[in-house]
Amino acid sequence: MTIAIERPTQAQIGSSGASANGNGRYAIEADAMSVFYGDFCAVREVRMKVPTNKITAIIGPSGCGKSTVLRCFNRMNDLIAGARIEGEVLFQGHNIYDAEVDPVEVRRRIGMVFQKANPFPKSIYENVAWGTRINGFRGDMDEMVERALRSAALWEEVKDKLQQSALGLSGGQQQRLCIARAIAVEPEIILMDEPASALDPIATLRIEDLMKELSEKYTIIVVTHNMQQAARISDFTAFFSVDDNRSGHLIEFDDTEKVFTNPGQKSTEDYITGRFG
Amino acid sequence: MMALQSSQRASDPAAGFMPSGETYHGQVRTRRRRGRVWALIFQAAMLSGVIALCALLLSIVNRSFGYVAIVNEIDPAELAVDGVPLNELPKEKLVPILEANISSGLMRRYEHDMPFAERSRENVHGLILERVVEPQVEASWGLFDSVFARGSIMAEAEERFPGSEVYFRSWLTASFISKSQSSEPLRTGVRTAIFGSLWVVFITIVFSFPVGVGAAIYLEEYAHKERFLNRLIQTNINNLAGVPSIIYGMLGLAIFVRIMEFVTSGAFLSGGDTTANGRTIISAGLTLGLLILPLIIINGQEAIRAVPSSLRQAGFGLGATHWQVIWHHVLPSAMPGVLTGTILAVSRAIGETAPLVVVGASTFIAMDPNGPFSKFTVLPIQIYQWTSRPQDEFRNLAAAAILVLLVILLALNASAVLLRNRFNRNRANA
Amino acid sequence: MSGGDSQAHSMVGGGPELDLRRKPRFTETIIRVFLFLCGAISILTTVGIVFVLGRESLLFFANEEVNLLKFFGETEWQPAIGWFGIWPLITATFMVSVIAMLVALPLGLFIAIYLSEYAGQRARSIVKPILEVLAGIPTVVYGYFALTLMTPLLRTMLGRDLVEIYNTASAGIVVGILVIPLVSSMSEDALSAVPGSLRQASYGLGATRLETALRIVLPAALSGVAAAFIVAISRAIGETMIVAIAAGAGPNFTFSPFQAAETMTGHIVRISGGDLSYDSIDYNSIFAIGLMLFLMTLGLNFLSQWIVRRFREEYE
């Protein structure tokens, strides 16, 4: 990307007021966002501004609501019966939870890659092509598929078997296929929920390299349990934790370097150094 | 055990009541014996199921084949011309024989139905057999008697039906399948009934498959389970599955046959034909459609529920609409299950009898149905009618028709299995 | 979205041109409405059944010769000549169902216990398909079986003078065979749902396999088994073709299982099989019987569902 982006440096916690500037500095902004499953408050009062074209890692203990927060960013929580959200999530200045916003439009622009690779039980080609087709793509489909597969660093491995079932690929290849599928519809943001947790170290490394490459064009928000991974690949890190009511909340959000070398909060340091309960 | 006892004895005031030594071993032996006896009983119960199935099938096979004693009104040998037996005579010789032996009025009617000049030799030969020779079944025996007690059958036939012709007959023949209904047991067939069954089932599928799958999709994908209306629909479907089939027949009689007569009789097509009534294929098909609808819905729901939610999430994550996700991913994955359930439901519809009796299958019909507004009979109805006749030969016919019905059902179920396997294979290397 | 190139622009920020608003999706709405209607047809079916049965029954009871006292107080049913006592039909239905249950409940339950507690993979792979085949055979075939095999069998065993050609015993036994698969599969589901830890606990106390099956597993699965029994009764009451063929034509107030008697379902089939003119007393009367039948089976189905819900054991 050629557009220069002013790198946000200071911590974004608590910065109040919805900035509807839409100048591209922040890909997505959560403001006082709380999520409930029924009566249970899973995530409370999250405020964070995710910078554009960077990799932002979300870390925190299990059950602190990382996946929940991630799903809120493209309204996947709509699919869960009983899930409810308060506050605002701004995407380019628009609150995606506005009554008149169509979740389908949102999800096309904010893609998602899941923890467990979930290719469609169709051919490799069809997996990549489907999303663009339903969204009305009318260009050269073959070229588009190739471009997406190249971007996902999968082309060389599958170019001879595009018509074979995607279920025949290895776990790592399947996950990269899911990434190719997601970038084929040209989203602005890609959400990844522990994309490498089910993979071996080598496959994990390839996914990490891929994320690095993709971050030049896309904003990536990735949930991970792996501290080294977060430190290796991300530009920013958000640390979540749970309070006494088992509700998750954001503790710290800052430059990855700062979070890992000089955390602002004691609990962050405890968690990163492994002293967390 | 001993250790347990001694430790108990120390703390438990009830100690000492636990049997020990020989008493205990004796008890264990009794308990074990009781266990063995019951295991035998359980196995016997299972065996009884197997026996029931075998007895059922054997009794049908038994009745489908066997010796018959036939008495002819006129011995075909007497009809030979110049020493050439009847079944070798050419058509030109057969027509005069027919003319000589039946009334002129009947002859004119045959001529009117189809001129003799156009009739084939086989047709004329058949008419002679039917009208002149007039073979009558005097008695029939089962397959097992025919095989193991041939001698006594022959003796009995000789004694009771002198002059009868006794031969081994398969009631299930090619002509039984290809001939339409007739009042003569030796010349009747199930062609009309088979066509009737096919037509009725066709209507049933056309109605109940889309509606059933649609309802299943609605309930699994769209309906909010907390809403009263949706819970009502679900409970209602579960209960409809338990309503006796004859009630559906009465529903069909009152709604399709009677209230909607103008439509179901086809009168609206022919501009108000007053002789037609609503006892037609379409009424029967819709009645059976309502009957199997709950089965299709419940099966479909199960199949849709089994589709992993990760598949749906993947679709939604790409910005697909709900229906796109359903149509492209959920339904294809659920299809094998949906189809298997549908085929089972359709098998049920093919075998249903009672509702169609109530809706009003025709008792006697010799013409192939030619559309949804025809009168109809179906295989099970045919079986029912033949079974209700007291004469032995009709029981034989019923058994043969049952074999036809069972073969159709078997083919359907086999196709369900094949279909499922193919779907699975396709999905594996799509 | 219109291809990749235009997308590349909106990718870099650009708030003003972003439009996330809902656009009307007509196909989606139409499909949704259609699917809802599909679900609603089931409601219409029920409404139709209740309306039809209720309306004709009202017409039946509106007849000046008929009243509820006669309906439930007399023991002769000949609507054509003014006898309107439902009891002979009910007793015949009752006889057939009781006999059927005497056959189906023990056999079905024993088969279920065997399958879930004793049988290995091989036995299951043989018995289950056989039960499925039994369940898939049309009832008219069972009727044929009852008339041509079961009845002659009873008559040779018990004597031709005692057992009439048409009788409720033969029909009942065959109805029993018909519902065995239903009882066994529902009961087996209930038995298999009992967690293995319970069985291990029982074995651990020195119980035999039989004691475990009968005293631990069966009581734990009792609600499911009871529900299966009730559904089986409901099924037997509603069974039509077997009784229409083998139990006899003509209402008969008797408690002898060896005499011919007509059940409610058998009566409906026989009357409607003839040439029936609308709005005759015969026509209305079968709907009154149908209503009785519907209420009985519906009540039993509700009862079984209630039992399952009320006494469900949760092992978590």
Ligand SMILES: Nc1ncnc2c1ncn2[C@@H]1O[C@H](COP(=O)(O)OP(=O)(O)OP(=O)(O)O)[C@@H](O)[C@H]1O
């Ligand atoms: N569908 C749901 N219904 C009800 N509660 C849920 C649901 N999904 C998550 N929760 C609850 O919300 C809280 C946060 O869950 P979430 O999955 O977001 O945690 P997480 O941080 O992603 O955990 P992990 O690291 O294990 O993936 C948990 O307490 C969880 O039990």
Ligand SMILES: [Mg+2]
């Ligand atoms: Mg998670």
